Amino acid sequence: MGYSLEVGAPYPKQVNWPKSAANLVLSEAYVEIIYAFDGLTPGERAAFGTGAAAFALVPGDRHLMWCYRFEAPTRPGFRPESLGWGDSPWEAHRQRDRILGVPGRAGEPFPVYMVLVDSGTGIVEGLRFADLDEGLADALRDAVARQLALPYDDTAASREINAVYERHPSTQSLLTEATAGQLIPAFEN
Secondary structure, eight states: OOSOOOTTSBOSSOSOOOSEEEEEEEOSSOEEEEEEESSOOHHHHHHHHHSEEEEEEEEOSSOEEEEEEEEOOOOTTSOOOEEEEEEEEEOGGGOOSSOOOOSSOTTOOEEEEEEEEETTTOBEEEEEEEEEOHHHHHHHHHHHHHHHTSOOOHHHHHHHHHHHHHHOSSHHHHGGGOSEEEEEOOOOO
């Protein structure tokens, strides 16, 4: 990775964080998914750190949509906390400062480092590790290869992304086009 991450310290690479989004950083050596949210509650941080996680991938020709959800285990007498379904577009040709790739070969799972960042401060609020199963890993490999097979065309990619959002006003609707997904159970206490 070339840098270290620590909860409570600034994320070392990016300054202008979106209010709510996921950013995939893909390389042959590692995958990092940075989730940036503004004004996180302690329950939302717990949902990210130890809750159940769900991921889904909706590929396009010039982009992919990464869908995600983190939900803390429900406890009697407590309000359920979650970082509800969200989605973020990602374009291979926009990844900068890193050599693009996806770890492993077809049929192989791979590890993912997930980082939760407060978008208002740039401070790392949580770190989590997961293995993407072979189905989601292969779908991600295929989606990246599809994008890289086409020349970079920002206008065409924007049209494609806008068309997806016109068809799907919510992430729940978008999930109907997902080609792969994965559920990761909550950590046991």
